[in-house]
Ligand SMILES: Cn1ncc2cc([C@H](O)c3cccc(CNC(=O)c4cc(-c5ccc(F)cc5)cc(O)c4O)c3)ccc21
């Protein structure tokens with residue numbers, strides 16, 4: 001049977017990256033996506049912006065919406081302090097299966113909890129099922145029409161505290177107009193746009209960083 005793109009991406013990681021070395025996993029995926037097949041990872045250019053937000057914030061609890069193959073999961077988890085936790089939500093079982101192996105190859109299983117399911121169903125269960133009070137950082141990279149409803153849901157479930165940071169991918173391409181309008185107009189957020197490019201291309205895209213003011 002034919003392999004899928006995520007499976008071929010995983011093959012490139014196993015072939016070219018060193019077990020236990022997250023940076024080599026990130027490099028192998030970027031190389032695969034530049035030289036072989038484009039894939040919707042946040043990529044190296046936006047990835048550097050993601051790295052700077054994570055290192056500045058030094059978060060103890062991180063929520064990622066949309067794991068895909070685990071590229072940004074590995075990027076974030078590799079920068080977390082000891083005992084910090086990253087919970088990542090993926091509804092597609094095939095993506096989840098590949099992501100688990102990418103995360104394991106990077107040696108980051110102990111920092112990452114990949115939960116299979118849809119954000120809208122899992123977010124209300126966060127505090128009880130996953131023993132999390134609030135998130136210091138949320139990385140939004142799932143369906144673009146879910147960014148806004150899930151942000152409102154996180155507010156309602158009390159998962160954001162003063163200083164919590166939302167970092168949203170693809171606010172230009174494919175675009176998340178309703179989400180952008182909401183966080184930029186709301187007095188409860190301080191928003192900042194980081195201009196960049198769609199992963200592995202020259203097309204404009206960017207990340208929106210929004211600090212929850214409580
Ligand atoms: C509810 N819920 N809960 C968990 C959860 C997890 C998922 C999956 O991880 C998943 C599956 C398919 C698509 C996405 C969103 N990502 C994108 O659509 C995207 C597109 C492009 C792009 C840009 C230009 C193109 F020409 C084509 C694609 C560039 C990007 O960086 C993207 O992130 C995420 C979905 C819903 C979920």
Ligand SMILES: [Mg+2]
Nearest residue numbers: 042141169170
């Ligand atoms: Mg994305």
